[in-house]
Amino acid sequence: MLLGLVRPTSGSASVLGAPPGNVEARRKIGFLPEHFQFYNWLTPAELLRLHGQLCGMTRSQLSKAVPAMLDLVGLTPHRDKRVGDFSKGMMQRIGLGQALIHEPDLIFLDEPTSGLDPMGRRLVRDIIRAQRERGATVVLNSHLLGEVEVTCDEVAFLKDGEIVATHDVSRLGAEEVRVLVEARNMSAETVQALSPLTTAVNLEGDHLALTASSVERLPEILRALVARGAEVYSFVPEKLSLEDLFVRIMGEDRGL
Amino acid sequence: MMGCWVMAKMTFKEAARKKILWTALLSGIGFLALFGIALHFQIQDFEARGTAPFIRYQILDGMLMIGLYVVDLLAVIMAILTSVDTISGEITSGTIHAIATKPIPRWQIFLGKWIGFAAMTAAFVALTFGGTIGVAYAMGRVAPDHPLEGGLFVLLECLLALTVTFFFGTWFSTLTNGVLVLGLHGLAFMGGWLEQMSGFTESAKLVTVGVVVSLAMPSESIWRRAAFDMQSPLAAALPFSPFASTSIPSNVMIGYGAIYLLVALVAGLFSFYQRDL
Numbered sequence: 001m002l003l004g005l006v007r008p009t010s011g012s013a014s015v016l017g018a019p020p021g022n023v024e025a026r027r028k029i030g031f032l033p034e035h036f037q038f039y040n041w042l043t044p045a046e047l048l049r050l051h052g053q054l055c056g057m058t059r060s061q062l063s064k065a066v067p068a069m070l071d072l073v074g075l076t077p078h079r080d081k082r083v084g085d086f087s088k089g090m091m092q093r094i095g096l097g098q099a100l101i102h103e104p105d106l107i108f109l110d111e112p113t114s115g116l117d118p119m120g121r122r123l124v125r126d127i128i129r130a131q132r133e134r135g136a137t138v139v140l141n142s143h144l145l146g147e148v149e150v151t152c153d154e155v156a157f158l159k160d161g162e163i164v165a166t167h168d169v170s171r172l173g174a175e176e177v178r179v180l181v182e183a184r185n186m187s188a189e190t191v192q193a194l195s196p197l198t199t200a201v202n203l204e205g206d207h208l209a210l211t212a213s214s215v216e217r218l219p220e221i222l223r224a225l226v227a228r229g230a231e232v233y234s235f236v237p238e239k240l241s242l243e244d245l246f247v248r249i250m251g252e253d254r255g256l
Numbered sequence: 257m258m259g260c261w262v263m264a265k266m267t268f269k270e271a272a273r274k275k276i277l278w279t280a281l282l283s284g285i286g287f288l289a290l291f292g293i294a295l296h297f298q299i300q301d302f303e304a305r306g307t308a309p310f311i312r313y314q315i316l317d318g319m320l321m322i323g324l325y326v327v328d329l330l331a332v333i334m335a336i337l338t339s340v341d342t343i344s345g346e347i348t349s350g351t352i353h354a355i356a357t358k359p360i361p362r363w364q365i366f367l368g369k370w371i372g373f374a375a376m377t378a379a380f381v382a383l384t385f386g387g388t389i390g391v392a393y394a395m396g397r398v399a400p401d402h403p404l405e406g407g408l409f410v411l412l413e414c415l416l417a418l419t420v421t422f423f424f425g426t427w428f429s430t431l432t433n434g435v436l437v438l439g440l441h442g443l444a445f446m447g448g449w450l451e452q453m454s455g456f457t458e459s460a461k462l463v464t465v466g467v468v469v470s471l472a473m474p475s476e477s478i479w480r481r482a483a484f485d486m487q488s489p490l491a492a493a494l495p496f497s498p499f500a501s502t503s504i505p506s507n508v509m510i511g512y513g514a515i516y517l518l519v520a521l522v523a524g525l526f527s528f529y530q531r532d533l
Contacts (some may be wrong), residue, residue, distance in 0.1 A: 004356075005353060006533045026358065026359040031357045039270065055359055
């Protein structure tokens with residue numbers, strides 16, 4: 001919808017200060033669709049040239065940009081093959097290439113790592129980082145939360161077409177941390193003493209599970225345990241993962 | 257207009273890479289070869305029998321008209337079949353997503369493709385129509401009246417079918433589009449025969465049916481006008497033939513055909529512009 005492929009039924013939006021689908025705004029936008037298909041009778045160089053031409057690039061710009069982009073997405077050895085003979089991973093790479101050929105300011109990538117092997121995923125991550133360092137904004141739409149966690153600065157959770165939460169990924173561990181403690185000599189008094197320092201505490205025998213509001217509180221919690229006579233064998237902090245946050249925000253899947 | 261030009265070039269390249277261009281070229285050459293062989297044997301037969309020059313000319317001219325009629329049918333079918341998948345197919349497969357999000361207006365994608373197919377259709381008509389006339393003249397010294405006018409009418413008919421195919425491509429799937437456009441052309445074909453029959457039987461109701469059908473799809477009317485302008489007196493004298501002059505479409509009908517084409521083109525542009533992709 002932001003790119004003008006689908007028209008809104010109501011409401012308003014703006015992309016780079018222009019209405020969705022605005023041609024001038026699209027000059028600064030790159031897009032990799034999720035279920036992408038390209039003209040499979042073209043070679044990758046021809047395909048990049050076509051998309052570059054549609055973005056208004058000149059012949060001299062393309063003569064430099066096309067080989068450089070083929071190199072960037074690792075398709076130089078396959079430059080003479082037809083796109084129709086490409087594997088899923090190679091298609092993903094050429095898709096990324098056509099989205100980036102004109103060095104856009106804003107890049108929408110829809111599931112860019114789906115179907116890629118680990119090397120391919122790393123390549124995509126590196127390319128996204130390079131785009132970010134170039135000054136571009138990359139909007140990554142993905143269900144692979146591990147990829148999102150290592151790639152993105154900020155996440156927005158969408159449910160039924162609405163953003164229900166946004167989060168700074170770099171603060172995932174800093175904001176809340178779960179700790180699993182194994183210790184002897186713990187009692188209800190120990191739990192009570194920890195309550196002001198934690199947001200949740202649960203004791204089962206020699207195992208204590210607690211949640212602290214930030215990692216800065218952990219030394220204080222450990223000191224409090226020891227001060228109450230607990231003999232601590234292990235104290236393992238677990239950072240809140242994006243998946244934990246996702247489940248907490250979206251709720252459990254009741255479909256199965 | 258840069259997007260139009262890029263898309264038109266790409267349409268040509270696609271036709272070449274998918275061997276559509278070469279297959280069409282080969283079928284055109286094959287048709288011309290067959291036509292030439294038929295003329296050759298007919299001329300041999302004339303010489304063996306000592307046929308009078310007047311009869312000889314009329315028969316060869318009739319053969320030329322049959323050849324041009326086949327060219328017309330072939331070109332219309334080519335225009336429909338080669339373009340039937342270009343809009344609907346790209347929408348269904350999602351190929352259009354990477355193209356329509358580039359900084360070119362949607363109408364340039366549609367018009368660029370149309371220009372590409374129109375140019376290919378024009379080249380096919382020029383090859384087969386011009387080739388048929390050339391072969392007939394070279395072998396039998398016969399030529400149609402008003403060949404340029406006739407060729408342009410045939411091209412108009414092909415572009416009409418092409419444009420209707422493009423328009424329905426923005427609404428329907430490839431298969432539905434093909435069935436619909438070929439069905440409409442079949443209807444127009446039937447309407448043309450009904451109009452001719454009405455001229456012979458003097459049935460006003462048949463005329464009305466024929467005219468209504470021609471208004472719904474004027475492609476066959478354009479051919480009948482082309483045939484009338486190009487035909488020989490003998491061919492024109494045949495009461496039931498694709499070249500009969502019992503009911504001649506007027507200039508108004510040709511103008512209607514041209515307006516029909518423009519309206520279908522604008523409607524296709526608008527439909528492609530406003531639909532979700």
